[in-house]
Amino acid sequence: MAEQTISTARMCQHIRDWPSADSPFFFSNSSVSMLACGARSRFQQSLSRPRLAATVNNWLQAQRHDRHDNPIAFGVIPFNESTPARFVLPQHTLISEPLTPPIAPDFWPENPLLSVTSLPDAESFKHSVKSAIAQMQSGTLQKVVLARALTLGFTNPLQPEQLLLTLIQKNPSAFNFCAPLSDVQGQGKWLLGSSPELLIRKQADHFSANPLAGSRKRASYSEQNRELEATLLNSPKDRHEHAIVVAAMQQALRPFARRITVPRSPSVISTGTMLHLSTLIEGTLTGDHHVLELAAALHPTPAVCGQPLAAAHQYIQLSEPFSRGYFTGLVGWCDAQGNGEWAIAIRCAEMHGQSLTACAGAGIVASSQANEELTEISDKLSTILQAAGVSPQALNFAGRCAAQKATVNG
Numbered sequence: 001m002a003e004q005t006i007s008t009a010r011m012c013q014h015i016r017d018w019p020s021a022d023s024p025f026f027f028s029n030s031s032v033s034m035l036a037c038g039a040r041s042r043f044q045q046s047l048s049r050p051r052l053a054a055t056v057n058n059w060l061q062a063q064r065h066d067r068h069d070n071p072i073a074f075g076v077i078p079f080n081e082s083t084p085a086r087f088v089l090p091q092h093t094l095i096s097e098p099l100t101p102p103i104a105p106d107f108w109p110e111n112p113l114l115s116v117t118s119l120p121d122a123e124s125f126k127h128s129v130k131s132a133i134a135q136m137q138s139g140t141l142q143k144v145v146l147a148r149a150l151t152l153g154f155t156n157p158l159q160p161e162q163l164l165l166t167l168i169q170k171n172p173s174a175f176n177f178c179a180p181l182s183d184v185q186g187q188g189k190w191l192l193g194s195s196p197e198l199l200i201r202k203q204a205d206h207f208s209a210n211p212l213a214g215s216r217k218r219a220s221y222s223e224q225n226r227e228l229e230a231t232l233l234n235s236p237k238d239r240h241e242h243a244i245v246v247a248a249m250q251q252a253l254r255p256f257a258r259r260i261t262v263p264r265s266p267s268v269i270s271t272g273t274m275l276h277l278s279t280l281i282e283g284t285l286t287g288d289h290h291v292l293e294l295a296a297a298l299h300p301t302p303a304v305c306g307q308p309l310a311a312a313h314q315y316i317q318l319s320e321p322f323s324r325g326y327f328t329g330l331v332g333w334c335d336a337q338g339n340g341e342w343a344i345a346i347r348c349a350e351m352h353g354q355s356l357t358a359c360a361g362a363g364i365v366a367s368s369q370a371n372e373e374l375t376e377i378s379d380k381l382s383t384i385l386q387a388a389g390v391s392p393q394a395l396n397f398a399g400r401c402a403a404q405k406a407t408v409n410g
């Protein structure tokens with residue numbers, strides 16, 4: 001049987017027993033969890049956005065046993081077309097209701113941090129924010145999303161199942177994912193995360209999208225959060241940052257839509273660590289459009305790149321001293337009927353052996369403050385850091401040791 005429904009307890013056990021040799025791919029939303037195991041077929045190719053939907057669909061159609069067969073493929077799509085898109089049609093997929101995994105206190109065995117590297121460093125990031133603002137004042141750029149990458153080196157190899165189960169426990173309503181990034185068995189490479197942002201979901205002729213932009217760090221008490229929500233909703237800077245994303249998405253979806261509904265003003269959603277301005281866009285399609293056709297028209301939105309797209313993309317290429325890879329790309333699934341669901345790969349990290357690289361970005365507009373954007377990125381990184389059991393103290397300590405070593409050596 002290609003798909004099997006199991007209990008949440010069995011799903012948690014399958015994740016705990018992480019079947020590495022099967023290159024498992026986990027993806028969940030607030031109503032379903034899916035663990036895809038093995039590969040009937042794999043697909044890995046650098047694809048331009050106009051070719052994405054047709055190429056993936058041709059591959060998937062060729063895998064159908066008969067016309068009643070509707071196989072589901074899982075995939076990751078990069079931020080930049082130079083990194084390959086990766087898809088797998090699994091041998092079998094386990095499906096369960098949403099998980100609330102209990103995590104035993106000894107679930108994270110002692111694994112001291114050895115090193116911390118930030119790219120760019122704090123000063124270079126602030127410089128890059130200020131240059132972007134100067135460019136906005138001269139009128140060539142309206143918004144750009146600038147990111148940092150934090151690489152942590154641990155004493156012992158990391159286990160994807162530990163990070164995944166902790167992410168699910170802390171962010172039960174997010175899009176939780178763990179996608180294999182190498183076909184090499186053993187010490188694999190994984191993309192793991194808890195994204196709050198739906199790029200696009202399509203089922204028959206109905207579609208929905210949920211852009212987020214404009215952020216505050218979530219407080220511990222609900223009363224404080226109510227105040228923060230009000231500040232966010234009343235902040236002209238955040239409303240502007242958000243409106244740019246909604247307008248661009250509406251424009252990109254319009255050619256496909258018979259009907260499109262966009263609330264007049266945003267609401268606020270909360271994740272385990274953050275509050276965001278959020279707009280739920282919904283509509284019906286004019287014809288038979290593949291979910292990846294819609295995704296390709298939208299990606300990358302100004303929630304992860306900027307506006308105008310080409311100028312923002314160029315600014316990112318020239319100023320970010322690391323390759324985003326799959327960060328701010330897409331993660332999700334599609335079936336042979338063109339339905340599917342794609343989340344934006346944020347609040348995520350690449351895990352490889354003893355190393356974990358977490359990235360986060362912040363939307364910069366003309367009224368942004370460099371210091372505040374730097375803090376916002378640290379707040380966003382805490383989704384991964386908290387789930388990885390890394391305390392701010394451990395981070396500072398490892399950072400100081402690395403700085404001392406650099407001074408001694410250099």
Ligand SMILES: C=C(O[C@H]1C=CC=C(C(=O)O)[C@@H]1O)C(=O)O
Nearest residue numbers: 213214215303346360361362363
């Ligand atoms: C680019 C990221 O967040 C996006 C999603 C929500 C809020 C955002 C913001 O307020 O800047 C970003 O657009 C990230 O988490 O790395």
